[in-house]
Amino acid sequence: MFSTLLRPKMKQQAAEFRFDVLVIGGGVTGAGIALDAVTRGMSVLLVEMQDFAEGTSSRSTKLIHGGLRYLKQMELKIVAETGRERKVVFENAPHVTEPERMLLPFYKGGTFGPFMTSAGLAVYDRLAGVDKDERRKMLSPEETLSLEPLLNQEGLLGGGHYVEYRTDDARLTIEVLKKAAEKGAVCLNYCKAESFVYEGGRVSGAWIRDMFDGSVFRADAGHVVNAAGPWVDTVRQLDGKGNNKHLKLSKGAHIVVDQSRFPLRQAIYFDSQDGRMIFAIPRGGKAYVGTTDTFYEGDPGEVLASEEDIRYLIEAANGIFPDVRLHRGDVESAWAGVRPLIHQEGKDPSEISRKDEIWESDSGLLTIAGGKLTGYRKMAEHVVDQIAERRPSGGWGPCVTKHLPLSGGDFARPEDLPRFIEGKANEAELYGLTREEGREIAAFYGTNADAVFKFAHAAGEGDGLSPADRGRILYSIHEEMAACPADFLVRRTGWMFFDVEKAKKIGGQTADYMNRMLGKAAVRKGGSNGPARLPGGTDVTEG
Template sequence: MARSIILYDLKDKEVDVLVIGGGITGAGIALDAASRGLSTALVDMQDFAAGTSSRSTKLVHGGLRYLKQFEVKMVSEVGKERAIVYENGPHVTTPEWMLLPIYKGGTFGKYTTSMGLRVYDFLAGVKKSERRKMLDASTTLEKEPLLKKEGLKGSGYYVEYRTDDARLTIEVIKKAVEFGARAVNYTKAVDFLFENKKINGVKVVDQLTGKAFNLYAKKIVNATGPWVDFVRRYDLSRNGKTLKLTKGVHIVIDQKRFPLKQAIYYDTPDNRMVFAIPRDGKTYVGTTDTFYEDDLANPLITNSDRDYLLQTINHMFPTIQITSEDIESSWSGLRPLIHEEGKHPSEISRKDEIWVSDSGLITIAGGKLTGYRKMAETVVDLIGSSLKKEIGKKIPSCRTKRIAISGGDIHDLDRFIEEQVSHAQKFGLTKEEVRILAKQYGTNLEKVFSILEENSHLNKYQLPKNLFGALIYCIEHEMVVKPSDFFIRRTGALYFNLNQVEQSKEKVLNFMSNYYKWSLKETELNKKELEQQLKNAKTSY
């Protein structure tokens, strides 16, 4: 509700740092900068996390496969960051034991897997309770009976962390706002402003109203992921490396059809690696890795993408024989990688790089979701040393290692959920509904309960109470302005609970239309956009 007020307050005023891009990288930079006392603003032309940061494999993982490419420093840094991401947001990140099956003639041998995981434990500083175990074939099949038995020699067993990538991003942005940052979605940077050939501001256009504003900043960061090179076109002194985009595809299957008990990281007949992960009654599988050059905002799944993943599933889990008709939903995301001539998509390094153009524009590209906090620290350190030289302003060192993100101040999630269940009885919520809400909103669940208590008179649309409370909370505290924001990036329902979306989409649309006082035209546009997103999610079958 405060979008226009925030933009008006920022208009023609100078902040210390302006971040373009509201994915996990931009969110991390905004939090780091704001927590060090820098006045900070963040804009995104779409919704927060609408690009890569809602379309990943949804793992905060340490990059085990990068050991094969001898990227030891990356494995060490990213591996250690996994635990920090988890500790700062335990409601949106969960430890997940991962099974790495070893087959005769496969990518990984028993000895190399054992040594690789041991080195991984050492480099990543894995705590004792989560260190790797080596399992024989029979124990492996006990863990996951659906695995192919032929040629199975055993497995490695180690911990990764499963996350909700979009919710992680939103919670980081909300924490930045708690520290004074101002963040606005659907606000597109359309040009840079210059003074003496140095960038000192950005012209932005509110995508909902069409109004243009000039925003000024001492330092401007381009953290737009797949759009990095596009934004750099506005920079008169464009230089540095370019991006190469690769596409990753994921498909979702109901557990009644694919009853996977255990998360699996398996190699394919063409020597790639794919994840199969159980989540809330579904199993999702991904990812692919192919070069991509089409529509950045809507990367779609092709028949060959779909068929490739189905072949890998049926090769590794031969008794279930999944077909395209079994796919409930899907998503596709883009990885912005630093271009390396002549390399296959899966061989290009996932490391991040930062460069500063002659105009002063700071660009960050590449990197992994897991390393977002460290990437942000590096960018803000760079900003700090630059501000010290230019205006004598000294900023404190990074604090985010020990800052819980919004909703993340929880020491024991299971205990927290149990405590909230009794509180939720008066609203008629089930334990499962409370569990899902707690994993989405953490300690902010108490605000959801307050909303249910204070706004029951508004629920004339007869929305389920858990959905009703979440919707108002997301409108009032998470800048949801479209139904697709709510169903995709605030709840993940469009990927993992399509039935809920189908059953409640008209009610949510009508509620939002009334709440925001949309015209008939605005209501119809939002309805069409949601229907298109539903269609995109179903393109796999």
């Protein structure tokens, strides 16, 4: 069950059944824990106070990467573990993860020189267990410019070419949750844990409020996991039994520019004039630049890309790509999120370790904090291992997620995806879709494409929406628990970031159609992120 229309039934099940595990937080970490636990034989309930992935897990740099810069901090364990996880994520979800050759140019007087770049990338490849054909290559200045002519030529000494993986962070989270639901986990968005339930001094569940209708129900569980990301400390305060660890939030912002203004050919990892490392990445006719790295003290639900953030990223891009001459009017969209880092006294945001830690309170509440998008599966494994160890009699199996395809990723090999896409392009015409629409849907939804085709065929055209758009909307409601336009336009499709014109064009029609399909006001009024608007004025209450 992963349909918005089944929320009443899911809430009833959540209130009547005692689960083995209650997970608080529906970002990628909580999703990974739910999937790991349910595939070991545990009964699982997951609750998220906003939409799934609405916090940090839809606001990252959208890369599955090992963190090359952590070599400078000698965080070798992080580099090794997350580096090896890159390939695992790719193989389990090739429709939302793809190899991305990254170019690291080095300049006279820059942070990275030829020797340091070569040595660092060699160590990176070794720690991450990179395949021989994907290992780093060192390039001359001429070879570097042939890959990306927009680069600043002054002082250029060469570049390092290596492999990372690009992803859609929100889609990855949704596909993990869909697989968890397929295996039997009950996952509810817009349901907030407001207080804990105790038995004999041990946490044994929580009182949950439905953020749509205000109703409250009690969820009982043998084990409770706090995976609330930036809200981890808020959830711990409900327990009142913590330790001296706490979070330090770091804000990261990104901007998106059309490639007609920024014809970026090659993903670039570069150091800005103040020494911070920044990515510039081409994606679907756009180029996006990020990220900033500054401490954030405000409400994590209200974080936005400020004019200062945008100006900083424009200046950084113009420094490395001087002929582009970006200005404020070129920025089509922007996003910002916060990284939930574990506080380390006296360190700047970029210096704080990205390692994850698991804490257990006196009441038995397990909290997972820190970590990176890339390492979500291993983080989940560590948490569920601790839960399994609490059961002396055993009965729960080992972790199986390393070789478990996510929803939509049922391919024998990732290399099969291009042939699959072309086959579905041919089939699309049988459902009244164009070949190009079929190709886009297959590339986006993977082996779930047939379900989208069927929804599109049944829905037809109307309300200013094409059959393909209606099919996507219906699929997001019935199979991905989308409950309002922001869920669909931001986290189920990413159009608000990477296709603003489409979001503007169909935003109002999407709201009307979802309203009719759901039989209630689909637009969320307020909420933890407060009101906001799509381009053109359609209220989607998205921060």
